Every structure is written in structure tokens, then in C-alpha cells.
Amino acid sequence: MEQADINIKPKKMGQIITTAEDLFQRFGFKRITIEEICSKAEVSKMTFYKYFQNKNELIKCIMDNWLGHIVKGLEDVSKMDITFTEKIRILLRLKEETNAKISKEFILEYMNPDNDMRIYFREFYDRAISIFIEFIKTAQFRGEVRKDIKPEFLIAMLNKMIEMAKDEPLVQLYPRAADFSLEINNFFYCGILPLETLDNRNDEKK
Amino acid sequence: MEQADINIKPKKMGQIITTAEDLFQRFGFKRITIEEICSKAEVSKMTFYKYFQNKNELIKCIMDNWLGHIVKGLEDVSKMDITFTEKIRILLRLKEETNAKISKEFILEYMNPDNDMRIYFREFYDRAISIFIEFIKTAQFRGEVRKDIKPEFLIAMLNKMIEMAKDEPLVQLYPRAADFSLEINNFFYCGILPLETLDNRNDEKK
DNA sequence: ATATTTTATACGAATAGTGTATGATTTATA
DNA sequence: TATAAATCATACACTATTCGTATAAAATAT
Numbered sequence A, B: 001m002e003q004a005d006i007n008i009k010p011k012k013m014g015q016i017i018t019t020a021e022d023l024f025q026r027f028g029f030k031r032i033t034i035e036e037i038c039s040k041a042e043v044s045k046m047t048f049y050k051y052f053q054n055k056n057e058l059i060k061c062i063m064d065n066w067l068g069h070i071v072k073g074l075e076d077v078s079k080m081d082i083t084f085t086e087k088i089r090i091l092l093r094l095k096e097e098t099n100a101k102i103s104k105e106f107i108l109e110y111m112n113p114d115n116d117m118r119i120y121f122r123e124f125y126d127r128a129i130s131i132f133i134e135f136i137k138t139a140q141f142r143g144e145v146r147k148d149i150k151p152e153f154l155i156a157m158l159n160k161m162i163e164m165a166k167d168e169p170l171v172q173l174y175p176r177a178a179d180f181s182l183e184i185n186n187f188f189y190c191g192i193l194p195l196e197t198l199d200n201r202n203d204e205k206k
Numbered sequence C: 001a002t003a004t005t006t007t008a009t010a011c012g013a014a015t016a017g018t019g020t021a022t023g024a025t026t027t028a029t030a
Numbered sequence D: 001t002a003t004a005a006a007t008c009a010t011a012c013a014c015t016a017t018t019c020g021t022a023t024a025a026a027a028t029a030t
Helices: A003-008 A012-025 A034-041 A045-053 A057-080 A085-099 A104-111 A117-140 A153-167 A168-172 A177-192 A197-205 B003-008 B010-029 B035-043 B045-051 B055-079 B082-101 B104-111 B120-142 B151-165 B170-174 B177-193 B195-205
Strands: none
Touching: A012 A034, A012 A045, A012 A057, A034 A045, A034 B082, A045 B177, A057 A117, A085 A153, A085 B010, A117 A153, B010 B035, B010 B055, B035 B045, B055 B082, B055 B120, B082 B120, B082 B151, B120 B151
16 A cells, blocks of 8 residues: 555665654654664665755654555545445544554654644644544535534544543453454444434444 | 552652653663653652762662562562462563563663663673572472473573463454463463372362 | 765764752741 | 751753764665
8 A cells, every 4th residue: 555655765765764653653753863763774874864854854754654644544445335334443443543653752742842843743733633524524425424523523532432442441341352342333333323324224234 | 569668768769760660661761861750750850869879870779679579579479378370370470570671672772782781781681580580499399390390491481471472363362361361371380380290280270 | 887875984063961059949847 | 937858940061962964985786
């Protein structure tokens, strides 16, 4: 999927991005130095500066990749000819993935007032959210989601559900993790489906 | 358990240790600055230097705590009047905990040749291992473990088992996570029990 | 063979982190 | 309330780290 895009890029550039992405996600942007990225990516510093002006440009590049990934993911889901239940399941996974990226560490740095990247972070966050909202609006237009629900509310709901999925004692109630995620999924599905389609729901499930 | 020791220490000192412990485990020693510890622990830098000469002394203090925790844990287990199956279960958890502490990040810094703390790290690692080995030797003396097994082999086995427990597709084979950990536990148990006690094993289980 | 890419090393400049001094403020204790 | 002890914010000189660039050698591709 994203593979194709990466392959067009020079090999070393790809190594830098992949390594940096991993390090940034684990330790946050601030803690990682260019030199650490280079040595882990097995690339010399000179090569780094050949492809990126500085660390911030690399960060922007990576965050743009993230956005692209979300956009593409949602576009693909939109096009897919599957039940909306399935779509929600994929959406959930995508949101969870995004959350992992915009994690504590990210938020922390984003909050820091004396960070040059602050404006860019805010922009990224807003765009990510608005992409999700756009997706939901489309679904509302198609009649897959009740029209009187605020998309922003759904986003908040998604986040809460992802939190729930991390609540160990809760998950333990289910014989296997998959059962729990199905439960969450179904709850979501039943709660947002337009009223007029309530009758066909059971048929659709089969 | 360890609670008591902490309470004797001045309050702020405790805050420093707790915060630093958390940060070190998540990001490694090198990445964390004294100032970050202070601000997260809500302690001024002056207070930090009141209790610790420098970052290395804090690290030593924390690593000593870890050792103490292992020693106490194993001593407690030794004293407990429970089946050896149970003991192994607790031992496994303790080893897992220790592994989390001496994680990738730790090893990485420990490997770094130009690190002043290198000798201390090596020493810590050796002592931790030898404490486990001592525990196993005691168990062998008591006849709880087959005498012809090398303790070092058991340590290696424990590590492998902890790795296995993180192998998702494998864990998925079991209806619930607990079942898998029981399986591992029983396998270990059956494999190391002295031959002469093989007959009573089933009775002991009940 | 030749052009391109990548590399190691070294370097000054900029930045960030350390550890200490000072005096004000808070908190505990009598 | 008075007094001692802890904690604090701020500023500071000093050190270590990181940045970004210049150079020329080595590796790789064509």
C-alpha cells in the first residue's frame, strides 16, 4: 500500500524515515538527535543533510506521511463494498493507530509553548481530526450514520472506546480479546445506525 | 513491602526516585536529564542535589532498589509454604519484572564503551543473575529441582518462556491469556521436577 | 572508466545540561 | 506565633552535546 510511495524515494532516505518514525514514536521528537537517527539507520550524517534540511523538516515529512496514511486508509474504506459494521471495525483500527502516533509524548511536545513546531503540530492534529470528520459526514450523507449525530461526538466516542479496550480487568471478562473488540464494535454499530435501517440490521449481519 | 523503606526517606526524595524510575525505564538513563526528573517530580533542582550528588548516584540508588526488590521477592518466595508450582509462578513474574527493568534501553547503554556507569551496570547484571541462581541452588538442595540441572540453564529457560508469552499468535491459541500462562508454567514444572517426586506430582497439584 | 552516492572525520557555532550560589518562600514544629 | 528546617525560583559560569558544514576518501552504480 504505502510501500509503493517509499520505493520511489532513494533507499537511504527510506531508511532514515523508517528509523526516525520508530524512534520518534517510542521516545518523542525532542529526545531523539539527528546523530542517533543516522547511526541507527546506518546512514552518515552527510547523507541525512542531503535529504533533509534539518530535524524539523524530517518531522514534517513523517507527519505528512501519517496524514497521507490516514487519508488513504479512509478513502479505501469508503470505496470498499462491505457492511458498515466492517467499515467501523477498520475505522477503529485506523484511529487506534493514529492515537498511538499522536501519543502522550507527541501531545507533551505539542503543548510546550517554546517549540518552533507547535503551529505545525496543531495543524496536523486539526487536519487529522477533520479527515475523520469528513469521513463520517460522507457516511451520514450515504445514510450509514444517523444524521443528527455530531461527527465531533463520534470522534470523542472512538477515543473513549479505544481507552476501554486497554482496560485490562474489563477485557478479562471476555473469553478472548477478539470477543471484547466485537462487543465494542457492535455497541458502536447499534448506537449510530440510522433508525430506518434498524430492521434490516440482523439480515445484514449474516 | 518496599513501601516501608520508601516511607522512611524524605517525601521529596521518594518523589524523585519514583519519577526517575519511571522515566528511566521508559526512555533509558541517557535520554533523561536531571531537570526533566525535577520538573516531572515537582521538585526543585536544589532539592535534587540535596539528596543526590549527581545523576549517576541516583541511578545507583535506583538500581540498588531493584536488586533489593529481587532479593526480598525471592527470599519471601523461599519462605512461603506453598507448592513449588506456585513458587515457579511467582518466580516467573519476578523475572519478567526484572527483564522489563533491564530492558533494551538498559542493555544499549550498558554496551556503550564510553559510559562511566558501565562497570556498575555489569555488576548489577551479574548480581541479579547470581541472586536467581542462588535461589535455584537452594531449591535444588531442598530437592524441589532436579540436581543435575545447571541453574544458568534455568535462567536462560525463564527468559525464553517470557519471550514466548509475548508471542501473540501463540497466545491466541488459548481461550484466555491465563490458560497460556498456566500451560507454560506446567511445562516448566514438569520438566524440572526431580525424578523421585514424579509420582506424587498429581497429588500435590490438588 | 566515469559519475554518483555515500562515507568518515574534523570543526566552529549554537544549544542544552550540569552543578552551585543567593536569598525568598513555604512548611513543619514547638 | 516564633523559629528552624525544607523547599523554592532565579541566575550564573562551566561543560558537554548537538548541529550543520567542509573536506577528501571510499563505495556503488552505470
